[in-house]
Amino acid sequence: NAGVTQTPKFQVLKTGQSMTLQCAQDMNHEYMSWYRQDPGMGLRLIHYSVGAGITDQGEVPNGYNVSRSTTEDFPLRLLSAAPSQTSVYFCASSPQGRVEKLFFGSGTQLSVL
């Protein structure tokens, strides 16, 4: 059982470039979400999804897009990378009715130069 798989683990981008962070889970969880973690800021919710075809914004959605075409996958797209998006990104999933029981991926360290 792989759990939540995030790729890539590390990425360096130039300002203005776009990219997609991949997230997949094999636990048939309804809920999936993306967080960013910055020093001294804690984890902040970017976007989340309560099921296939349904997404919503979290605390810090600007500059990011998501889609949820299947239960398993929840990719995060950076449209035009900015240095302020340098962060560690975590994807997480949780079973329906247990929103607090988040299973996190191992994270992506993103640097935007």
Next chain:
Amino acid sequence: RKEVEQDPGPFNVPEGATVAFNCTYSNSASQSFFWYRQDCRKEPKLLMSVYSSGNEDGRFTAQLNRASQYISLLIRDSKLSDSATYLCVVNMAGGSTLGRLYFGRGTQLTVWP
């Protein structure tokens, strides 16, 4: 003002010591509360939920004071393996709404031999 406030520490304690962390939250309508543990450069993992009556899980005790909007985590007989960052998490919505799950910045604990 942040929704969830924690003393970032660091707390440095010897093996066998008892240590307590505190967390305050700003929204009195908050519904449920949790502690997560995050090891260095790793993903967060759910440690325990916090119930109104207080709850124990082995050496860990969590307590909630709704009147003071305050949550605590007590670790008894500290082990070297307890060294980590402890994240306070508050769900400010009823039911299962991912969009209202707020993380504190975390409290860093180091247990030394």
